[in-house]
Amino acid sequence: MLVYSLRRLFQAIPVIILIMIGTFLLLKLAPGDTVDALVGDMGGADAAFIERLRAEYGLDKSVWVQLWRYMAKLAVFDLGQSFVYELPVATVLMDRLGTTLLLMVTSLSIAFSIGIALGAFAARRAYSLTDNVISTLGLVFYATPSFFLSLMMMLLFSVKLGWLPVGGIKTIAGFYTGWDHFWDVARHLVMPTAALSLIYLSFYLRLMRSSVIQVTDQDFVRTARAKGAGELRLMTHHIMRNALLPAVTLFGMQFSTLLGGSVVVETIFTLPGLGQLAYQSVIQRDMNTLMGIIFLCSIIVILVNFLTDLLYARLDSRIELS
């Protein structure tokens, strides 16, 4: 088992190299570079100034020289300097990672638990009106563009009712500590978490529902039922156990999807996370930062896959891993 997982980790190395080279070359295809973006931000500059900046950032060299320099640094885990922040990329990323992980873990956990519960509930009454209403509602949330949902929540809870802060991760110059700090951050996270989890809820709901329907049908469940196993016991011990597998896999695969999805939500709620940073890096052509984000994503996806592999093995001893 461990050997298998380690081999998969090892296999990931060429994938990461492929991703990094591909992204680098792709970004180089984009019109304009970070100096254009910078000069745009400044409201203009003269030609000599522009030349000097380009040399400063090493952007006057050929693409292949730049790529070679970048990959050589990456080999020793040096992500370089951010053009926009004038700081090491690693510092910029670590600053943002906390917020993003906090946002993702809470939204995924909420989506996961509620989705699974509702899915199992709906599946037990498959094709009834209740099932139809639950499934369709889940889909309506999925179908609502996240920016739409976010803006509506903001209008209701911040402007009209004044219950929740408009955005940010904590009260600025609030200087809270201990539990006050915890509650302050929690209040700031309510709306963004809700916006993200409502979208992913329907994934888990649908997945759980069809898995449960499928599993219920299988022999071992019929046998268990014939043996007089109670309905609740059946649900928790047999059906859930098996239906959870695809849900767990999805959880592992969704990290990068979720990061993409958080771009819009982070932008609206001004959360200083990786999604917003990625978007800013694209439009400001901050190559090093964007490459750093993609690198970090690769590492996280691979680690999460590694963990789900292990979890998979625990949940389902029938799976042969060789």
Add this chain to the structure above:
Amino acid sequence: MTVIDSDLRPQEPPRYVMFWRRYRRNRAALLGLVLFAVVIAMALTAGLVDPGDPLRRAGVPLTAPFVDPANPFGTDQLGRSVMSQLFYGARISLLIGVVATLISILIGIIVGAFAGYFGGWVDDILMRITEAFQTIPSFVLLLTLVAILGSKIEWITFAIGIVSWTAPARMVRAEFMSLRNREFVDAARNLGVSNSSLIFREILPNALPPIIVYASVIMALAILLESALAFLGLGDPNYASWGNMIGQGRAVLRTAWYCSAIPGIAIILTVLSFSLLGEGLNDAMNPRQKQ
């Protein structure tokens, strides 16, 4: 007569009838079909509703709905009719949805079929590429592609297709791996059928049903992605699209809610219709699931 009748074995209804019977058992899927029909009807009648350019100045800017009979759903900041844009927008949304889906499915089928059919190093390489695409956050990749290609509608559609082919590729690959050693494939192979016709004539048709169901998911996603791009100001302003309407309408969200709410509802219902349609197709194609 009665004798002959009783002699005959009860006839199997044609396949499409069976299909329809299974489909309509899911009431939500029926709702999806109705919504889908409405969107198609809007796209088809756009030219009748407004024969002119939907982006022209059609009235006083920011007229509320039900005030001006010429613009029943009101007008936006530049005096463009919300109703005309809504109908023409149905065309664009469907077009983006269908074309992006075709692109992603096509890439998915080619990559998945080759990987699953040949296995070995072909599979290894293709799967590494697929993993690479799955690892990069798809929306970030989409933003990057749009930054490179610009916001022309053709490029937006293409880019959406490019970021969504990995799931179908994996599905096709799985189907191919389970089908490639079945008896009917072996039989054809022994008859000397070439690899390409084995892939496309023999195996592919059997691998298609789950892909068709998944297509509805991609279509839904494509429309949502286009609207998210437009929200960030990266839509194509040469066409009336629902995404653009929301993207611009949100600036007047508080004073002229209808500018963004009307296309917003259109997007929700269309995406919902695709998703429900997908569920119905799933039920109809995998009858085993629902006894």
Add this chain to the structure above:
Amino acid sequence: MTNKLISFGAACLAATTALVPIETAAQDVQRGGTVVIHVSSEQRTLNPALRASTGVYYMSGKIIEPLIDISYEGYVPVLATEWSGSDDGLTVTLKLREGVSWHDGEAFNCDDVAFSAMEMWKELLNYSSALQANLESVDCTDDHTAVFNYSQPMPLDLFVAAMPDLGHPIPKHLYEGTDYLSNEFNTAPVGTGPFRFVEYERGQYIIAERNEDYWRDGFPYLDRIVWRFIRDKSAAAAALEAGEIHESGFNGISMADIVRMSEDDRFDVGNHGYENNVAHSTVEFNHRNPILADVRVRQAIYHGLDIDYAIDTIMRGFAVPGVGPIPTAGAANYTNDVPMYDYDVELARTLLDEAGYPVGDDGFRFKLRHRPAPWGEYTQLWGEYFAQAMKEIGIGVEILTNDAPGFLNGVYRDHDFDTANGWHQFRSDPAVSTMVWLRSGQPEGTPWTNQFGWQSDEMDQMIDEAASELDPKTRAGMYHTIQRKVMEEAPVFFAIEHPFISVTSTKLMNHHNTPRWNSSSWYDLWINE
């Protein structure tokens, strides 16, 4: 048209109900409190001697002060107390304020000014490096006298007009011998201003606190200023209404929300305090396209644009039609005695017919590829309006949307466009950043310069002469001629002049009381809670 221009000030006041700056007697002033300011985009540096940008001054202006500032009464001394120029225009002499210290306790003196001028203003500061190109040296005759020596005459009024933006000294002892661009104090600024830098949390906020040792006795009133970054305009509007922020400047929220809040008692809304920061909405032409090189075509296009409609719908009345490259803020250099182009669709069509471009079978005379600048709502809608209006006169327009680097590259380096629209920002004097729009020979890839392939020897000569003319009256006359010429030839349309707009909580007192208030030091700002 002329009437409208004369009543510009009145029109602005009418559009913005509650905009008279509130004068208060000294005893009413409340001390203390925290003011929170909305900022829509983060800056890479907070050093105004390295970046000339209102976005930088908006924050750093409270921490680092310029030599000279501008008030409604004229130029006022800040770190320089007196200024004079020699008759030949080759030297400018400044007397510097005594008894001022940097936030780290070191004394401010002439060395700091000489260092900043020679190392940064002349070498590294955008726009300033062109302005100070002929600066040879800065001599310190004593600790508080700086003499600027030029190789070509420098008009004193140009020098002074440039100083509020392009004249921020920074502390020599923190920069000398370091790599200026990556110096840590670029994002943790040290200045002489009323507030001292405390904390910069990336993507979230910047905090500055009261400078207890400020040279203006008894100032500032506030304890703390917080700049909060909110990129989304709707979110910023919501934060204003929820009372979480006190001011949003530079059109930080959407026009519709600005108009809505102007009817809300809790806010002062208007463009007062931006007189020194006006911009033009432009239409730019690629004269390499032979159709657009024809002056009749450009004039026809001008007649096809309903400027008043665009002002009403897009700018919601907070603007006036442009009359050439120099806006009302140009003071003596501004004139409205220029030819204008009234909105007249029929005339536009006739002119295009006469120019030899009849309507073709597809309903279009010709087609244009148009690039709108992605600077948000304003430029996006103005670009779409341009397309809409052109269709009316039989010109097809395809809009090409790109993000900022893509746009700048497409127009100003690759010249891959027929028409474009964006902003021209006026910076106190036409010689600073305006004439480069018209002067030929601009290096490729320099944004907001003449990359349009338009060349006129007559214009080039007039621009060069005006730049070194020492007599203010003669100089103003030259700029009037240039404006008339630009309106006749219409190589670029400076179509609409609009100041920026602020939404300010009525709790703030003494706000927007100078013509570049958002860039100024806010030493007298207080909050009434």
